[in-house]
Amino acid sequence: MRDPAQPCNKRDPGSGCAAVRGFNRLHAIFGQTDEGPKSPFTCIAVHPSDMAVAMAALDAAIVIESGRGARRIAFDDLHRLPGNDPSRDTNLAPDDLIVAIELPAFHGRSHYLKVRDRASYAYGLVSSAITVEMDGDQIARARIALGGIAHKPWRLPAAEAMLAGERPSEDLFRRAAAAGLEGARTYPMNGYKPELARVLVARGLAETTGLEPLQGAAGTAFAASVGGIAGVREVA
Numbered sequence: 001m002r003d004p005a006q007p008c009n010k011r012d013p014g015s016g017c018a019a020v021r022g023f024n025r026l027h028a029i030f031g032q033t034d035e036g037p038k039s040p041f042t043c044i045a046v047h048p049s050d051m052a053v054a055m056a057a058l059d060a061a062i063v064i065e066s067g068r069g070a071r072r073i074a075f076d077d078l079h080r081l082p083g084n085d086p087s088r089d090t091n092l093a094p095d096d097l098i099v100a101i102e103l104p105a106f107h108g109r110s111h112y113l114k115v116r117d118r119a120s121y122a123y124g125l126v127s128s129a130i131t132v133e134m135d136g137d138q139i140a141r142a143r144i145a146l147g148g149i150a151h152k153p154w155r156l157p158a159a160e161a162m163l164a165g166e167r168p169s170e171d172l173f174r175r176a177a178a179a180g181l182e183g184a185r186t187y188p189m190n191g192y193k194p195e196l197a198r199v200l201v202a203r204g205l206a207e208t209t210g211l212e213p214l215q216g217a218a219g220t221a222f223a224a225s226v227g228g229i230a231g232v233r234e235v236a
């Protein structure tokens with residue numbers, strides 16, 4: 001995208017996509033549009049931010065004002081997949097202004113984990129944001145959002161459904177992670193992403209529910225630690 005000598009439907013709509021048959025190690029495994037390198041619709045870029053991924057796992061809402069009035073949308077509807085217009089990253093109109101972000105009351109535990117190539121100046125290869133609310137020793141509700149695998153923060157509804165009403169266990173978390181990553185479509189250079197995502201989700205669930213002790217740095221956002229783990233944050 002950044003090399004102006006290469007085609008890119010996001011930077012130069014209609015020009016094609018250099019990544020889809022080129023260097024695609026960092027690219028999407030869900031929700032991408034792939035109709036070949038010359039198609040005006042092809043884009044396999046990912047959404048790599050951290051805050052938006054966390055917002056997705058918190059079921060945030062966005063309040064928008066424009067000349068047409070005010071409206072409120074679910075955070076999941078803010079960012080978009082490439083579809084037939086890869087140049088657009090969000091569903092906002094040109095005159096829309098985000099005036100507030102609403103976070104619902106939350107009484108559980110949350111966890112953010114990101115793996116990247118370097119400890120700084122690198123986006124996450126895959127990141128996971130997890131929130132869990134317990135009812136006694138059972139999981140009342142879990143929400144999981146991943147970054148770095150799709151054009152928008154990517155929720156795992158199949159995994160979330162498997163977790164509701166269950167007691168935490170390593171087997172459950174591995175099966176839920178596997179269900180959540182079913183259907184991934186990889187490329188020659190990013191075949192590692194589904195397994196990396198499964199590991200992050202299973203580990204994140206284990207640490208969030210207390211099944212495993214929290215590894216990395218707790219209580220600080222994005223504190224660096226060894227092994228390429230760039231950020232772990234626990235909210236009590």
Ligand code: SF4
Pocket residue numbers: 001007008009010011016017018019020042043044045086
């Ligand atoms: S993946 Fe999307 S952003 Fe990257 S080169 Fe292709 S069209 Fe451009």
